[in-house]
Amino acid sequence: MGVFPVRAGRRRSPIVALAPAALLALIAVTPARAADATQWLTRVAQAARQYNYIGTIVYQRGNRVETSRIIHLNQDGKEFEKLVSLDGPAREVVRGQGEVRFFYPDAKLVRVEPRTFRNVFPSLSPEQQKSLKEYYNFKVVPGERVGGIAADSVVFEPKDGLRYGHRFWSDATTGLLLKARMVNERGDVIEQFAFTDIQVNAKVDKAMVEPSWPVVPSDWTVKETSAGDVAPHATGWVVTRVPPGFTKIMEGYRKLRGRQEPVVHLVFSDGLVAVSVFIEPFPAAAVPLGMQSARGGLNIYSLKLEDSVVTIMGEAPGATIRQIGNSLARR
Amino acid sequence: MNENISRLMDGELDPGELDNVCAGLRRPDAMATWTCYHVIGETLRGTPTLAASPAQRFAVRLAAEPTVLAPRPRPVSNAATWAFAAAATVAAITVVGWTAMSVLGDPPTAVAKAGEATAISASRVRPSAVSPDFLLAHQEYSPAAAIQGVGPYLRAVGTQVSDDPAERP
Numbered sequence: 394m395g396v397f398p399v400r401a402g403r404r405r406s407p408i409v410a411l412a413p414a415a416l417l418a419l420i421a422v423t424p425a426r427a428a429d430a431t432q433w434l435t436r437v438a439q440a441a442r443q444y445n446y447i448g449t450i451v452y453q454r455g456n457r458v459e460t461s462r463i464i465h466l467n468q469d470g471k472e473f474e475k476l477v478s479l480d481g482p483a484r485e486v487v488r489g490q491g492e493v494r495f496f497y498p499d500a501k502l503v504r505v506e507p508r509t510f511r512n513v514f515p516s517l518s519p520e521q522q523k524s525l526k527e528y529y530n531f532k533v534v535p536g537e538r539v540g541g542i543a544a545d546s547v548v549f550e551p552k553d554g555l556r557y558g559h560r561f562w563s564d565a566t567t568g569l570l571l572k573a574r575m576v577n578e579r580g581d582v583i584e585q586f587a588f589t590d591i592q593v594n595a596k597v598d599k600a601m602v603e604p605s606w607p608v609v610p611s612d613w614t615v616k617e618t619s620a621g622d623v624a625p626h627a628t629g630w631v632v633t634r635v636p637p638g639f640t641k642i643m644e645g646y647r648k649l650r651g652r653q654e655p656v657v658h659l660v661f662s663d664g665l666v667a668v669s670v671f672i673e674p675f676p677a678a679a680v681p682l683g684m685q686s687a688r689g690g691l692n693i694y695s696l697k698l699e700d701s702v703v704t705i706m707g708e709a710p711g712a713t714i715r716q717i718g719n720s721l722a723r724r
Numbered sequence: 725m726n727e728n729i730s731r732l733m734d735g736e737l738d739p740g741e742l743d744n745v746c747a748g749l750r751r752p753d754a755m756a757t758w759t760c761y762h763v764i765g766e767t768l769r770g771t772p773t774l775a776a777s778p779a780q781r782f783a784v785r786l787a788a789e790p791t792v793l794a795p796r797p798r799p800v801s802n803a804a805t806w807a808f809a810a811a812a813t814v815a816a817i818t819v820v821g822w823t824a825m826s827v828l829g830d831p832p833t834a835v836a837k838a839g840e841a842t843a844i845s846a847s848r849v850r851p852s853a854v855s856p857d858f859l860l861a862h863q864e865y866s867p868a869a870a871i872q873g874v875g876p877y878l879r880a881v882g883t884q885v886s887d888d889p890a891e892r893p
Contacts, residue, residue, distance in 0.1 A: 438871045452878040461878060476877050486877040493877075506860060515867060559868060573872055586878055620861035643865065649857045660865045667865040671858050684730050685854075693854055704854060706862055708869070711731065 430531040430664070431522050433547055437561070440568035443467055447601075448540065448591030449479070454584045454690075466597040473602040487604040496606055501613040503606075507620070517664055520640040525664035528552050528638035537562060539571040540588035549665055554578050555636045555713045556663060557690070567593055575690050578710065584690045621649040628657045630672060634720035636713045638663040647671075661707075661717065668707030668717055675700050684711055694718045729757050 445466050452459045460479040466472070474488040482499035495504040517525070525531070530550040537546045539562045549559040558580075562572035572587035609615055625645040635641070639661040646655035657672035675697060682702075685693045693706045694714045698721060705718045728745045731737040737745060748754050863869050 434867060434871055441871065450878065459878070474877075488877075504856075515865060515870060517867065521867075561871070570871060575868075586872075618856045618860055620857055620864065623861070647861060649855070649861075658861060660862075662865060662867070664867065666868050667862065669858070669862040669865065671861075681854075683726060691859075695854075704858060706854070706858065708866060 430525045430529065430549065431517055433531075433533070433563075434517075434665075436568045437563050437570050440564070441465075441570060442472060444567055444569055444593055445595055445597045446569065446591055446593045447595040447597060448588045450476075450586055451589055452586040453582070460589075464597055464601050466599065466602050468599065473599065475602040475604070477605075483605070485605060487602065489602075494604060496604060498606075501610070502616065503609050503613055504616045504618060506618045518640070518642060521642065521662055521664035523664075524638045524640065524662075525549075528556065528663055529665065535565065540591045542566075542571070542591065542593075544571050551578075553637065554710065555638065555716075556666065556709055557583065559665060562587075564593065569593060575708070617650075619650050621647050623647045623658060624655075628659070628672075629724045630657055630659060630670075631722055631724050632659070632661070632670070632717050632720050633722055634716055635661060636709075636716050639668065639713075639717075642667070666708040668705060668709055668714060670717060670721065671704045671706075672698075672701050672721075673704075675702050684715065699723065725754055726757055729754065733758075 447464050448462075450461050450463055452461065459481075462477045462479055464475045466474070471490055472488065473490075474486075476486040478484045482497070484498065485496045487494045487496070491507070493506040495506070497503070528551065530548070530552060532548040532550070534546040534548070537544045543565040544562040545565050547561045547563060549561075551558050557578075558576040560574045560576070561570060563570050569591075571591065572585070574585035575583045577583055606613075623643070623645045624647075625643065628644055628646065630644075632641075640663075641659060642662045643658065643660040645658055647658045648655050652673070654674055657670075659670040659672075661668045661670075682695050682697060685695070690708050691706060692709065692711050692714045693704065694711070695702060695704045696718050697703075703718060703721055705714050707714055725745075725748055728737060728741065728748070732742075732745050749758055
């Protein structure tokens, strides 16, 4: 267990340490604020969809920092969003109805993703809600400030080494997420983003969220990504040593483009993060195997099992990902 | 061994395994792996303190006669298994590079530099990156990703020009 930033507070005198708790007790009676983790998550996810806002976001991963401009519009229940990189090449991501387009002008490339889940908060199963309570210390600390506005700081402190620590700051009034940080067991920041300025309820019109390239220039490449359709079904694959706190929330076959055979997809979640297991027939070509030292929160581990290749990925420490991979068996 | 080296670098190695793995690093091929992982990591992070020379040395050593780097003779050891191990090492290294690129999106220049480091004998293996389709399918289920809304896009804005080396020109 590492040094989670909020723990510093515990070393203060008991009276100082009690002050946030007293404030928290006061907050608990305010209906606008979330009383538990599930409520808070649901409220923040809803706020991200609901409000119109314009802001500047700083994103940090390791020692890299990037700044982007974000414009979000909810027009009659339909969401539109435009994110433009302010550093380096003017790359942008435009989310509209039906799809998301990623523009890379430096590479003359557009990547198109079908509009799927973004901002649609998955409803948590009773097991997931139980895991949230049992495996994270959930705390709300009001009275902080992000991007010039009053914010609640929300902490998900892991109780074991099988998950990362998460800290979020949400707008005290609207619930909009203003800052998010993920830390490892040593307390090092793995990844974080924060608004440096934001206008909530800004006046946004449709033209502001249109792509800079409404028509893809003829010399650009267009690439399509698709998560395919998933059919829930028993697959015969089982994880014999599921890390504590994780429960299986999905099992089925996924049809992906360019693959004849459907891919087996299992998903495990502890209520805050998910770990996916993909199983496909071992291809003729060489494939990467082993732990891939991903920086920035998402860990990926691949292994060969019988005549299959297994890929495990999730926003969890390597040990968690590895345990799932190494205890996979065919029933 | 390569996985243990990777875990050692990430600080994820069980303390009980430390002595064993450190002892294993005395082997030239393990040391080469260690060096190469660091070169790639640093290049991707844009802090190439080891510069190109260790990578070049590694390239030269890889290209050299297998017997030069062969581990102590063991009953099953022969040139073929060594070659396989070397290819596996290169595959693993290449994967680190490509994955960091495809998942986390390092700038093309850094990736190009990593490409130089990983191009060593890369023609021997044909790596495939983790499918972006998998990444997309996975994100659907992550509550933490869902509340961040814009989070996954932030990773993409500073990201790579290509997410699948097989499709690269």
